[in-house]
Every structure is written in C-alpha cells, then in structure tokens.
Amino acid sequence: MKKIDYMEDQLANKATIHHPGEGERLEMGGASFVFKVTSEMSNNHLGVYEITLPPHTIGARLHYHRFMDETFIVGKGVLTVYAGEDTHHLQPGSVVYVPRFTPHGFANDTDEQVVLTLIFNPAEKREGFFRGLVDILSEQPIDPAKYLKLYNKYDSFPVDVNNMLPVK
Numbered sequence: 001m002k003k004i005d006y007m008e009d010q011l012a013n014k015a016t017i018h019h020p021g022e023g024e025r026l027e028m029g030g031a032s033f034v035f036k037v038t039s040e041m042s043n044n045h046l047g048v049y050e051i052t053l054p055p056h057t058i059g060a061r062l063h064y065h066r067f068m069d070e071t072f073i074v075g076k077g078v079l080t081v082y083a084g085e086d087t088h089h090l091q092p093g094s095v096v097y098v099p100r101f102t103p104h105g106f107a108n109d110t111d112e113q114v115v116l117t118l119i120f121n122p123a124e125k126r127e128g129f130f131r132g133l134v135d136i137l138s139e140q141p142i143d144p145a146k147y148l149k150l151y152n153k154y155d156s157f158p159v160d161v162n163n164m165l166p167v168k
Contacts (some may be wrong), residue, residue, distance in 0.1 A: 016041055023050070024127075026134050030054035033130045039123035047123030049130070052115050053079075053108035058166040062105040062159040063151070068124050072096040072106065077114035080107045103159050129154035142167065 016037065024035040037048035053059055062082055072081060074094045081088045081096050082105040089109075090096065098104045108114040120126050132150040136142065142165055151158060158164035 026130055028134045028137060031057060033134075035127055035130075036117075037123075038127055039125045042123060044123050044125065045121065047118075047120040047126040049118045049120075049126070050075075050115065051118055052113060053077075054113055055108060055111045056168075057108045057114075058168065059106040059108070060104075060156075060166055061164050062103045063156050063164070064103050064159065065100050065124075065155045066157065067100060067155050068120050068122055069100055070098045070104070071119040071121075072098070073117040073119070075115045075117060077108065077112045078110050079114050079116055080109045082106065124155045126154060129156070137166070 018036050026033045031054060032052040034050040036050060037046055039047055051059065072079065072090075072095065074090045074092050076092055079090045079094070081090055082103075083096065083098065084103055088096070129150065132154075136146050136150055144161075144165060147165060148158070148161060151164070
C-alpha cells in the first residue's frame, strides 16, 4: 500500500482558460449566455457567465436568491440594474455586488447591445438554469408555472409572481 504524505500539498495544474469568445454558448433571440467557469469546474463554489443582451431586453425582473450572491460587471453598453427600489444605469467597468435576500433585476433599456459578466457564488449549478431558461422562453406561449418551477429550482424567487416573466 502506498504511503500518503499528509504534510505535503499535492499540486496539479487544473486551470481552465477561456479566450474571448470561448466557452459553451447558449443563444436565444439575440441574447447569449457563455459559460466561463462552471459549477463542475469549481466544485459548485463559483459560476462565471458572460451575458449579451440586445437592445431593449429584460434580463430578469425583481427577484432574490436565498443561497447565493450575485455580482454584475458591465463590460459594454449601459446596464440598468434594479436593487431594491433603486434604479442604476451602469457604464462599462461598473461592478454591482448583490448579496442573498436582496431584491434585484436587470435590463438593457438602451438602443445598444450590453455585455456583462455575471458571477454567482456559490454556483448552485446555474448552468441548468440558463439551459432551462432558453427552453422555456423559446416556447410560445411561455408557461408561467414552468418558469416559476425553474426559477425556484435554481434559487431564484420572484418578488412579484404576477410580474416575473422577462418579457415586455
């Protein structure tokens, strides 16, 4: 039997590198979600996703999370973020940290594309949420019960179930 040395760190190169444009991509109506750091990569500690919102697109209505925090980093365009009852129009380089139990939502209210990075910690297998979101929002008409079930499964809770769908 091989003896394990408990006093030494076991080093291994497990780095994942995604160059611009790389990562698993999901698309829906001009919007895209690119997985940069997934739940599987990080042992569910962290999820990093690049989101592209076309002009006049709702990212999410007011909602909150019970078990994860969310960070927004604006890379391109002007992102509208709703935090509680406040509305913020954020330029590239802006960062918003939203701890759990904080109502928040976001949208692109402009005529230009918005690109942002969303970070979830822990990740709560957020990739499943984005995959389900593409499927459910691609159906016509959208089934609010399916949407709510998906939302709740992935630690998202709408502030108002009568105004939860990200459609105008």
